[in-house]
Amino acid sequence: MLAYLAWFDYDQRAAERHATAALRALDGLQPAERLKTMLDAANAREDWPTAIDCAWALIELDPTEANPWHILGQLLYFNRRFSAAVDAYDSARTRTPGSLPVTLLVNRATVVARVGRIQEAVENYEAAFAADPALLRHPYVNHEYGAALVRLGHVADARVAYGARLAGSPADRAGALRSLALLEAHGGRFTRANELLGDAVTGSTAASDTLGATIAHLLRAEVSMTRGDSARALADLATIERYAEAKPLPYEVVTHAVKLLARAEATPRAATLLDRLESQTTAISGTARARLLLARGEVLLARGRVREGRAAVEQALALDPTTEAKESAAFAASAANDPGQAASRYDSLAAGRGIDWDGHVVIELGKYLAGRAWDRAGYPDRARPRYQAFVADWSAAPSDSNLPAVMDARRRLAKPGRGG
Structure with missing residues (x-):
């Protein structure tokens, strides 16, 4: 349990120490307790295959019990095996008498959303809210629910959902402001997003919510860029660097900060933060390795070592094909003078455009960047419709007409017969 708590607090080194101690104390435990201890230790190390094996062994002890199936679903989700996680949660559901627990509904919603069954995910979330209305204000659940609504085109409903957290504690309010800022950025209103993130920084800092403040600074840095x-x-990234010196932060947050520093040409600072990430990462999961490879690849690209950097990013993408990794892979392809591959990947990003599930990343320029890549590849006829689609995305509501990308796209569209 101590190992799991340390992992949940992002202190991987402490998690490793507790996991090692727990494994030394297995002798004399009953089979179920032994398996649970082994599972917790594997979980703390992000050794998902071993943890999954332990969950299956617990199921074999009593296949009629719902909870081991629920645990299996969580582990499969962590291991990015989303379809298998849905099956595990469904097995838990068939073994649960009476009303389904809200945790099962919410966790199932998370994974069915990841396999593209967005409407079904929303229905699961709303069933959970009907059973426990307070759950709508849970920070992670609320954010994911809003992200699902956005993918269905229900932006106004997402705004209402995020607004439900504004009346909570200062930390809850700051979290709601971060989600609302992402909603504004999604609509092309980066000036408003910047204002909301400023309020989120102030609120999280006043509430001594270091993680919340870190994420707000990270999002504001990306919006500013x-x-x-x-x-x-x-300046925002410098604050994150100070926070990272003081306590462990989520790996994906540190990785994104490394990436932004590298893109802002603050390469020595990016390399220093990468060193810290490498020293703190003891997890062995594919997702942990992917985070390291992604950060390493971005630093190598910034140093001009394009072949090595692209190779690292491609490995990260293969291990964990997140939106973050896809964007880095497109950027690396462009740096490697492979504009066709870059354009294809930016097209893929644009097709899946939506609010980041975890609320850590702002990626809204896919169509514009695809247009630029096709321009560089010598295909202005392919670039032009992408610029048009990019501008049209934000034309339905007031958006920031002075964004560099918007101004450039319009300038290129104004050139007769050319993408740019």
């Missing part, structure tokens, strides 16, 4: 304000972005 999109607005062409690298100085503001670097």
Whole structure:
């Protein structure tokens, strides 16, 4: 249990120590307790295959019990085996008498959303909220629910859902502001997103919510870079660097900070933060390795070592094909003078455009970047419709007309017969 708690607090080194101690104390335990201890230790190390094997062994002890199936679903989700996780949760559901527990409904919603069954995910979330209305204000559940609504085109409903957290504690309010900021960025309103993130930084800092403040600074840095304000972005990233010195932060947050520092040409700072990430990562999962490879690849690209950097990013993409990894792979392809591959990957990003499930990343320029890649590949006829689609995405509501990407796309569209 101590190992799992340390892992949940992002302290991987402490998790490793507790896991090692727990495994030394297995002798004399009953089979079920032994398996649970082994599962917790594997979980803390992000050794998902071993943890999954332990969950299956627990199921074999009593196949009629629902809880081991629920645990299996969580582990399969962590291991990015989303379809198998849905099956495990469904097995838990068939073994649960009476009303389904809200945790099962919510966890199932998370994984069915990841396999593209968004409407079904929303129905699961709403069934959970009907059983426990307070769950709508749970920070992670609320954010994912809103992200699912956005993917269905229900942006106004997502705004209402996120607004439900504004009346909570200062930390809850700050979290709601982060989600609302992502919603504004999704609509092309980066100035408003920047304002909301400023309020989120203030609220999280006042509430001594270091993680919340870190994420708000990270999002504001990315918004600032999109607005062409690298100085503001670097100031936000400096705060994250100080936080990272003081306590462990989620690996994906540190990886994204490394990436932004590298893109802002603060390569020595990116390399220093990468060193910290490498020293703190003891997890052995594919997702943990992917985070390291992604950060390493971004630093190598910034140093001009394009072949090595692209190879690292491609490995990360193969291990964990997140939106973050896909964007880095597109960027690396462009740096390697492979504009066709870059354009194809930016097209893929644009097709899956939506609010980040975890609320850590802002990626809204896929169509514009695909257009730029096709331009560089010498296909202005392919670039032009992408610029048109990019501009049209934000034309339905007031958006920031002075964003560098928007201004450039419009300039290129104004050139007769050319993408740019």
